[in-house]
Amino acid sequence: MQSIILVGKPNVGKSSLFNRMARQRIAITSEISGTTRDTNKTEVQINSKKALLIDSGGLDESNELFKNVQKNTLKTAKESDIILYMVDGKLTPDDEDRHFFYSLKKLNKPIALIINKIDNKKDEERSWEFINFGIKEIFNLSVTHNIGLDELYDWLEKHLENKNFLIEDQEENLEDFLEHYDTSKEPEFKEIDTNHIKVGIVGRVNVGKSSLLNALVKQERSVVSTIAGTTIDPVNESIFHKDKTIEFVDTAGIRKRGKIQGLERFALNRTEKILQNSQIALLVLDASEGFNELDERIAGLISKHYLGVIIVLNKWDKSELEFDKTAKELRLDRFKFLAHAPIVSVSALSGKRVHVLLDKILEVFEHFIQKIPTSKLNALIENATKAHPLPHDYGKLVKIYYAVQYDLAPPKIALIMNRPKALHFSYKRYLQNKIRQEFDFEGVPLIIASRKKGTKENNEE
Secondary structure (H helix, E strand, O other): OOEEEEEEOOOOOHHHHHHHHHOOOOOOOOOOOOOOOOOEEEEEEEOOEEEEEEEOOOOOOOOHHHHHHHHHHHHHHHHOOEEEEEEEOOOOOOHHHHHHHHHHHOOOOOEEEEEEOOOOHHHHHHHHHHHHHOOOOEEEOEOOOOEOHHHHHHHHHHHOOOOOHHHHHOOOOHHHHHHHOOOOOOOOOOOOOOOEEEEEEEOEOOOOHHHHHHHHHOOOOOOOOOOOOOOOOOEEEEEEEOOEEEEEEEOOOEOOHHHOOOHHHHHHHHHHHHHHOOOEEEEEEEOOOOOOHHHHHHHHHHHHOOOEEEEEEEOHHHOOOOHHHHHHHHHHHHOHHHOOOOEEEOEOOOOEOHHHHHHHHHHHHHHHOOOOOHHHHHHHHHHHHHHOOOOOEOOEOOOEEEEEEEEOOOOEEEEEEOOHHHOOHHHHHHHHHHHHHHOOOOOOOOEEEEEEOHHHHHOOO
């Protein structure tokens, strides 16, 4: 397992970030400089991947004790795979930070500059002063307010090994598409059976997945009990709804790793395979008892496979939650990576509002296979870049020549540029939001890839 180390001077927020990424309070945090003196380690989930996260002591030479702490930190950094160097965004850059940063950069490991405590516009403006560190990989964070972690996680995920094949596959046909693409015609896409929709039902044990399946197909198709882990084998059932065949698969509930017993271990593997063959996932949550970290991990599986998704709040009749407040919590905090997902509250046992899910599945599937006219897409991109110009790449102009959708299920868009590597993920997210505003992509991921234009640009430095 690869390791990620948090490095920086004392009191910049390393331990707070460590706790935030670990999703639990492990490291002691305080306003006292030098609180952390030894390294803390814990396994963390970075989107679809795992890594060992290390919290190190502050880099400080003010006394003999702190010199030893610094020595240990630098030694651990040399042994780590990825380095996150943290600075205090409330302060201006200083020579000591630059010295430490440059010495770590010489290790030739993936390294990023984390500017913490960016809590307002004034802090954000001050953060631009850190650009003189001479690195593109700069992330503005407010660990206290949980802001900026999504972008950091995306960057970390790219540098972690064992990339799952679906993430790599998202652009596997792009080069071939561009080689044969005729700009005078609308692109051709792979054939998809638009009359058959595959839906996987996922969630942790005993949240009501089997009851939901029974309610959807209106028969006792799946065994239901209060015993956690009753469903072991996947259960398939198809129904017709508005001239469409919807094939449901009720998967075995996912437990924490330490609680997977006997056949459930095999069921977990089969659940993963079912998601690989699904187009839409129903993420079932138990609204009567609230949500936890395991729900987030299961949501990560859906995100990993780039599926259409509907979040189902089951047992809503037993819940005391407020819908709008709960939806906001799920979209802005727990499942930011599924912020595009519609949320439907149901009671599977009574059948209340279950019918809403059927129409919503058809809607999400239409978005999943949606084709954007190239002319409309380019008009949108042109307006978006005029409203918010692309940042320069070390003083050089960055251009988007044209955009084209190159695949669907889920929708995938290529931006043909002069400097594709200069397209920052934050600007990519800006374009994704603009596209979502113009075209309805509720419930589906939207993938944007950037490529160079022709031979001349390929040779450009």
